[in-house]
Amino acid sequence: MFLSALQISITPENILLIGSTLLFLSVIAGKFGYKWGVPVLLLFLGVGMACGVDGIGVKFQNPAIAQFIGVIALSIILFSGGMDTKYEDIKPVWKEGVILATLGVLLTAIITGGFIYALSRLIGGDFELSIPESLLLASVMSSTDSASVFSLLRSKGLNIDRKLRSTLELESGSNDPMAYMLTILLIQVITSESFNWEKSAIDFIIQMSVGATLGWVLGRATLYALNKINVANQSLYSILLLALILFTFTITDTLDGNGYLAVYIAGLVVGNNKFSHKKAITSFFESFAWLWQIAMFLTLGLLVSPSELLPIAVFGLAIGAFMILFGRPLSVLFCLLPFSIGRPQKYYISWVGLKGAVPIIFATYPMLANLEKANLIFNVVFFITIISLLIQGTTVGFAAKVLNLIKPNEISSDEFGVALSEDIKSTMSEIVVSEKMLENGKRLMDMSMPENTLAVLVKRNGAYFVPQGNTELCAGDKVLVISDNAEELEKLYKKFGIESFKIN
Numbered sequence: 036m037f038l039s040a041l042q043i044s045i046t047p048e049n050i051l052l053i054g055s056t057l058l059f060l061s062v063i064a065g066k067f068g069y070k071w072g073v074p075v076l077l078l079f080l081g082v083g084m085a086c087g088v089d090g091i092g093v094k095f096q097n098p099a100i101a102q103f104i105g106v107i108a109l110s111i112i113l114f115s116g117g118m119d120t121k122y123e124d125i126k127p128v129w130k131e132g133v134i135l136a137t138l139g140v141l142l143t144a145i146i147t148g149g150f151i152y153a154l155s156r157l158i159g160g161d162f163e164l165s166i167p168e169s170l171l172l173a174s175v176m177s178s179t180d181s182a183s184v185f186s187l188l189r190s191k192g193l194n195i196d197r198k199l200r201s202t203l204e205l206e207s208g209s210n211d212p213m214a215y216m217l218t219i220l221l222i223q224v225i226t227s228e229s230f231n232w233e234k235s236a237i238d239f240i241i242q243m244s245v246g247a248t249l250g251w252v253l254g255r256a257t258l259y260a261l262n263k264i265n266v267a268n269q270s271l272y273s274i275l276l277l278a279l280i281l282f283t284f285t286i287t288d289t290l291d292g293n294g295y296l297a298v299y300i301a302g303l304v305v306g307n308n309k310f311s312h313k314k315a316i317t318s319f320f321e322s323f324a325w326l327w328q329i330a331m332f333l334t335l336g337l338l339v340s341p342s343e344l345l346p347i348a349v350f351g352l353a354i355g356a357f358m359i360l361f362g363r364p365l366s367v368l369f370c371l372l373p374f375s376i377g378r379p380q381k382y383y384i385s386w387v388g389l390k391g392a393v394p395i396i397f398a399t400y401p402m403l404a405n406l407e408k409a410n411l412i413f414n415v416v417f418f419i420t421i422i423s424l425l426i427q428g429t430t431v432g433f434a435a436k437v438l439n440l441i442k443p444n445e446i447s448s449d450e451f452g453v454a455l456s457e458d459i460k461s462t463m464s465e466i467v468v469s470e471k472m473l474e475n476g477k478r479l480m481d482m483s484m485p486e487n488t489l490a491v492l493v494k495r496n497g498a499y500f501v502p503q504g505n506t507e508l509c510a511g512d513k514v515l516v517i518s519d520n521a522e523e524l525e526k527l528y529k530k531f532g533i534e535s536f537k538i539n
Contacts, residue, residue, distance in 0.1 A: 057082060057083070057086060057333050058329060058330075058333075060082050060086075062329075076328065076332055076391055076392075076424060076428075077421065077424040077425065077428060079328070079329050079332035079333055079336065080332050080333075080335065080336040080420075080421065080424075081336065082333060082336060083332060083333040083334065083335065083336015083337045083338075084336040084337075084339060084341050085336075086336075086337065087336060087337045087338075087339065087340070087341070088340055089340055089341045089342050090341075093337055095334070095337040095338060096338065097338075098338065098399040098402045098403055098413075099399075099403060100334075101334050101335060101338045101396070101399055102396060102399045102400070102403065104330060104331060104334045105331055105334070105335070105392060105395075105396035105399070106284070106294075106396075107281070107327065108327035108328065108330060108331035108392070109181075109211070109295060109331075109392075109393065109396065110280055110281060110283075110284045110294070110295070110298045111277075111280060111320070111323060111324050111327045112181060112324050112327060112328060113181060113208060113211070113295055113298050113299040113302065114280045114283075114298045114299065114301060114302035114305075114320075115302065115320045115321065115323075115324040116181055116204065116207075116208045116299065116302065116324075117208060117298070117299045117300065117301065117302020117303040117304075117305075117306060118302045118303075118305055118306030118317060118320065119306060119317075120201070120204060120205065120208065120302075120303055120306065121306075121307060122303070122307045124197060124200075124201040125201050125205045127198055127201075128198050128201050128202045128205060129205065130374070131202050131206075131370075131371060131374055131376070132201075132202055132205030132206050132209065133205075133209070134370045134371075135202070135206040135210065135367065135370050135371075135384070136178075136205070136206050136209040136210035136212075136213060137210070137213050138366075138370055139206070139210070139366045139367060139370045140177045140178050140210050140213040140214055140217070140366075141177075141213065141217070142365070142366035142369060142370070143173070143177045143358070143362050143363055143366040143388075144170060144173045144174040144177040144214075144217055145170070145173075146173075146361070146362045146365055146366060147173035147176070147177070147354070147357065147358045147362035148166075148169045148170035148172070148173035148174070149169070150354070150357045150361075150362070151164060151169040151172055151173055151354055152164060152165075152166055152169035152170075154350070154353060154354065155169060155350075158350065161411070162347075162350055162411070164408060164411075165225075167221055167224045167225050168225065168406075168408050168412075170217075170221055171218065171221040171222065171225065171401065171406075171412065172354075172412050172415060172416070173358075173362075174214060174217035174218050174221055175214070175218050175394050175397045175398050175400075175401075175412065175416050176358065176390060176394045176416055176419060176420075177213075177214045177217065178207075178210040178211050178213065178214035178393060178394070179203075179206055179207040179210055179387070179388050179389055179390075180207065180389050180390055180391030180392060180393045180394065181204075181207040181208045181211065181391075181393070184203055184204060184207035184387065184389055194441060195383075195435055195440045195441065196380070196440065199380050199383065199384070199440065202384060203384060203387055206384075207389075208299050209296065209299055211295045211296075211393055212242075212243060212246060212293040212295050212296040214393070214394075214397060215293065215295060215397060216239050216242060216243075216293070218397045218400055218401075219400065220235055220239070222400060222401060222404050222406065223235070225404075225406060226404060226406070238291075241291060241292075242291060242292055242293045243293055243296065244292075245287065245290055245291060245292030245293070246287055246292040246293030246294065246295075246296035246297045246300075247296055247297070247300055248292075249283070249286070249287045249290065249292050249297050250283070250287070250296060250297035250298065250299065250300030250301045250304070251300055251301075251304060253279070253282070253283040253286070253287075253297065253301050254283075254300060254301035254302070254303070254304025254305055255304060256279075257276065257279045257280075257283070257301060257304075257305050258304065258305055258308050258310055260275065260279060261275065261276065261305075261310040261311055261316075262309075262310050262311055269312055269315065272311060272312050272315075272316055273315070273316050273319040273320070273323075276305075276316055276320070277323075280298055280301070283297050283298050283301050284297060284298050328392070331392045331396075332391075332392055335392055335395045335396070335417075338399075339413075339414070339417050343410075343414050344414055344417065344418050347411065347414050347415055347418060348418065350415065351414075351415045351418035351419055351422070352418075352422065354415065354419060355418070355419040355422040355423065358388075358419070359386075359388070359422075359423065359426065359427065363385055363388040364382075364385035364386075367381060367384050367385040367388075368381055368385065371384070379438035379439060379440055380438075380440070382438055383434060383435060383438050383440055386427060386430075386431075386434050387427065387431060387434075388423075388427065389423055389424065389427050389428055389431075390419060390420040390423035390424070391420060391423075391424065392420075394416050394419075394420055395413075395416055395417055395420055397416075398412055398413040398416040398417070399413070401413070462516075462517070462518045462519075463515070463516070463517050464515075464516050464518075465513060465514070465515055465516075466513070466514050466516065467511065467512070467513055467514075468508050468509065468510055468511060468512040468513075468514060469510060470510050472508075473508060473510060477507045477508055477509070478504065478505050478506065478507055478508070479502050479503070479504055479505070479506045479508060480504040480505065482508075484516075484518075485518060487518060487519035488516065488517070488518035488519070489516070489517050489518070490502050490514050490515070490516050491515050491516070491517055492514070492515040493506070493508070493512050493513070493514050493515075494512070494513040494514075494515075495509065495511075495512050495513075502514075
């Protein structure tokens with residue numbers, strides 16, 4: 036291999052050299068991937084695979100280390116996702132989200148597991164799986180990956196209905212515990228001669244209950260620590276929060292709770308309350324979560340041997356196609372039957388069942404348990420993840436357009452980088468001027484802003500300026516608005532077809 040030819044020895048310096056090079060290549064690949072519409076997470080996987088044993092020759096075949104990196108990364112990603120999720124967004128959709136995250140995952144595993152068993156019996160040979168092994172393979176892939184959903188929905192800036200976005204993010208952020216429990220449960224079924232279903236059901240209830248309870252309790256404790264502990268430097272608050280996140284996961288896991296559920300709920304609690312230096316800490320964790328996403332996908336890319344994917348390609352493609360076209364949609368449509376959700380929204384939720392790092396990390400558990408079919412399970416899961424990111428990941432925006440779910444007036448995504456203090460109760464929103472807003476005149480004063488409302492900044496063609504009453508606006512201008520009259524401002528926005536606006 037290339038590295039062997041160069042005779043690069045394993046030293047701290049060379050590990051840092053390889054690591055920094057991989058990070059650099061991932062960021063550059065992500066830049067071009069965004070331009071071409073390719074999910075950046077897929078490119079991170081691709082960089083890892085290209086540098087792995089079948090590429091330039093970096094040998095990394097340690098699933099235990101990959102799992103360890105994955106656990107840390109998921110803890111940070113789930114906590115960060117929880118911090119970004121507002122109570123007012125998930126309150127109207129919490130029932131749908133919870134049912135999709137539990138019953139939806141279970142049904143996806145059962146439906147897909149049945150197909151895998153039938154297919155494996157049909158093919159036979161090395162692909163033949165028992166019923167528990169088929170269900171295990173399906174369970175590993177049954178959840179929607181939070182890192183993939185969060186990054187794709189937010190990076191593409193899709194202006195879809197807030198309830199629909201909240202449902203997708205709530206489901207993806209809270210369904211990993213169910214898939215994890217099913218994975219561990221089925222590994223126990225396969226490895227145990229005498230399996231107690233009743234005890235396992237009780238253990239499942241205990242883990243979810245302890246995870247949810249400790250998530251809320253430790254989230255409140257984290258808030259108290261951030262507000263009451265005075266550290267020497269403002270930057271240390273982010274380190275304090277990181278320590279508390281990892282403590283939340285590990286103490287919950289030690290007490291037989293579900294750590295993934297705990298960190299997500301803790302993130303919800305922290306993100307929806309005031310704490311010292313919130314803006315700086317939130318900004319830090321957005322970047323930090325991206326760093327761990329890159330590290331996680333690079334590690335998993337290095338772990339796989341691409342040459343082993345070709346023999347299972349047809350088997351994996353059949354399973355992936357069934358899960359995308361039947362397994363996921365059938366479970367979603369069944370779970371959403373009691374709710375008054377339109378068909379386009381249901382179809383979109385069915386389509387955005389993205390796979391990512393979580394299934395691959397869960398696929399390392401059978402390897403560490405030394406299951407006979409562990410290698411097959413890992414390679415199939417990795418192959419289907421690539422298929423999911425290629426097919427579903429690249430068509431998230433296209434599917435929304437086809438189903439007519441894109442709203443015409445889009446709220447800009449933090450174009451101004453301005454935030455109000457937590458102590459200020461005013462509403463701050465960023466909007467994009469549309470033709471409809473200019474129907475009564477192009478001047479700012481023609482928009483009839485409510486009392487105690489100011490348009491404080493305009494961005495046009497990359498330049499910023501402070502507007503006055505007689506300033507003429509153009510379609511496409513981005514305007515920063517501050518108001519003490521949120522209700523009247525919301526009425527004005529709805530008049531112009533803007534369904535929601537960001538509140539600081």
